[in-house]
Amino acid sequence: MTAPTTGVGLAAAWSRYLHCLAEADEYAAVEVATRLLDDGLPAERVLLDLVAPAQAEVGDRWARNEWSVAQEHAATHISERVVAAVAAYAGPRPTRGRVVVACMDGEWHALPPRLVAEVLRLRGWQVTFLGASVPAAHLVSYLHRHDAHAVALACALPMRLPHAHRMIEACRRSDVPVVVGGRGFGADGRWARRLGVAWAPDAPSAADLVADERTLRRTPPAELSHLADDEYASLVKRRGELVDSALADLRERAPATRDYTPAQLDSTVSDLGYIVDFLAAALYVDDDTLFTEFVDWLVDILANRGVPAPAVGLTLTHYAEALRDSPRAARLLDAGRKVVAAR
Ligand code: B12
Incomplete structure (x- = not known):
């Protein structure tokens, strides 16, 4: 993972932020993020150009066995605190319909869709974030009780794709349009296409797609005859x-x-x-x-x-x-x- 290049201030903040994650210093990490906001960087950029790449770097360090699982957990906890602080700082008020954001059943990577949820909020949507591992039946009964404009489903691990498909189908039966995202669908979303569901590579594209209901509903059929x-x-x-x-x-x-x-x-x-x-x-x-x-x-x-x-x-x-x-x-x-x- 390389440091974000959009702006000298951001690149310097990124290495300070990583240092805070390494030292498990959550107060300093929140300060790095809020200083960027004070300097006028939009909240969406702080989330996507600071927190998101730092989390990818955390994953790389764990993969290289440089960081233990405990260090990864501590860093992720801090990033969660930072996301909450950035969201509170921006304090958007909803002006558009409800979007439900949830992780697939058995999926514990809740931070990536949390970033998506916050970006949707920043763009005026009323977001209900259901978090990690939501059983399909519970998601569907939630959708029945609350009038949702769309549901955004996250999958970080490709091994969860069969569950993802069942969940997508369950949402469809409730007639709520679905957008999916996360590393689990492949870097170019090719496994989302196989399942016949709209896919977004990142939070801003997810927000654009949610705003475009016709495209969201116009999905080719699943290709699963095999x-x-x-x-x-x-x-x-x-x-x-x-x-x-x-x-x-x-x-x-x-x-x-x-x-x-x-x-x-x-x-x-x-x-x-x-x-x-x-x-x-x-x-x-x-x-x-x-x-x-x-x-x-x-x-x-x-x-x-x-x-x-x-x-x-x-x-x-x-x-x-x-x-x-x-x-x-x-x-x-x-x-x-x-x-x-x-x-
Ligand atoms: C933190 C973390 C965890 C935490 C999650 C805690 C939490 N609250 O999220 C915990 C400890 C639970 C965890 C567990 C595991 N993890 Co993990 N984890 C990570 C880590 C380090 C960071 C995740 C993150 O926040 N990423 C940051 C975001 C921004 O990532 P992103 O995918 O780029 O998100 C963007 C887009 O994909 C898109 N997007 C993402 N989600 C969604 C959703 C929607 C709806 C839309 C539209 C778009 C969208 O928009 C985002 C922003 O623009 C990643 C490393 C990584 N590179 O992501 C590994 C990683 C994902 N984990 C990995 C693994 C292997 C595991 C475990 C299997 C480890 C184990 N042996 O137990 C378990 C599986 C648990 C499970 N069943 O879900 C691997 C997966 C590799 C693979 N081959 O698939 C990774 C890549 C680490 C690595 N480098 O190897 N993990």
């Missing part, structure tokens, strides 16, 4: 069995894993599960890149934590053997193995 082969559904049913057998296989073939501490064992089980979940999501949208981008990311994350790439290759080979009767899954696993081999 689901007829049932590979996705049967993989989801076999998740537990696959993870158990992959762990047994790893213990046999990679003796170092036998001496793992309980914490290492826990994160190994999580990773084995993520591989199945990303594979399932790639089957759902039928896109190899969803799986290969994930494998590339996982190899980096594990390498930075001392786990060599071939360990990922072993598990992909194990899953390929177990799923040899599923042609699409076999194709994806093969593509994943090529990514590992090229590292």
Whole structure:
């Protein structure tokens, strides 16, 4: 991540802000943001050019194993405080209809849609922010009780796309137009197009789309005819069995894993599960890149934590053997193995 270049003041503020996050100094962080507002920088820019890129940098530092999970949590808490302070400073009054902003079921990345919610508020919308992991049924009953102009749904992890689709469909049945966003839909929104839903790359585009109801409602149909082969559904049913057998296989073939501490064992089980979940999501949208981008990311994350790439290759080979009767899954696993081999 590089510092924002829009204005010398902002670039300097960005490095001060990162220092505050690193030192977990929330008072100084709020001061950095409010000083920019005092200097006349619009609240929207403070949110999108200071807080958002700083959070991406937090993620990069965690990925490189330079920051612990605790440091990431502390930094995110501070950014949440800063967003609240910027929102209070700007104090917009609603002049337009209600927009409901929520995270998909199982999605805990609430800060990105919170930024979107605040930008919508700054542009006059009356925003109800429902936060992290909202169950579909509860969202729908909320929409029935409150007259919403639109609903904005966030997904940061591609593995949540099948849930995202169910949630989008549930909102549609309530006749409320949906806009989605977040890293989970792919950098260019290609998986949103597969699901047949309007997508916005960032908060300002989301605000433009919400204001344009005709475009918001004019979405092409979902392209999911490949689901007829049932590979996705049967993989989801076999998740537990696959993870158990992959762990047994790893213990046999990679003796170092036998001496793992309980914490290492826990994160190994999580990773084995993520591989199945990303594979399932790639089957759902039928896109190899969803799986290969994930494998590339996982190899980096594990390498930075001392786990060599071939360990990922072993598990992909194990899953390929177990799923040899599923042609699409076999194709994806093969593509994943090529990514590992090229590292
Ligand atoms: C903070 C954080 C968390 C916090 C979230 C707390 C919170 N209150 O949000 C916690 C600790 C919960 C968390 C958990 C996890 N996280 Co996390 N997390 C992050 C981090 C560091 C910052 C998120 C953030 O605030 N980003 C800033 C915003 C601005 O990001 P943005 O996507 O660019 O947002 C813009 C657009 O995408 C768009 N947009 C975003 N949302 C929406 C929504 C709508 C409706 C619209 C229209 C537009 C839109 O507009 C935004 C502004 O213009 C990211 C790193 C990153 N690069 O984002 C990792 C990251 C997203 N996490 C990651 C991972 C792996 C996880 C975990 C799986 C880790 C684990 N092993 O447990 C879990 C999964 C939890 C779950 N099931 O949801 C990975 C995902 C990688 C991948 N392959 O998909 C990332 C990228 C870290 C990394 N560098 O590897 N995480």
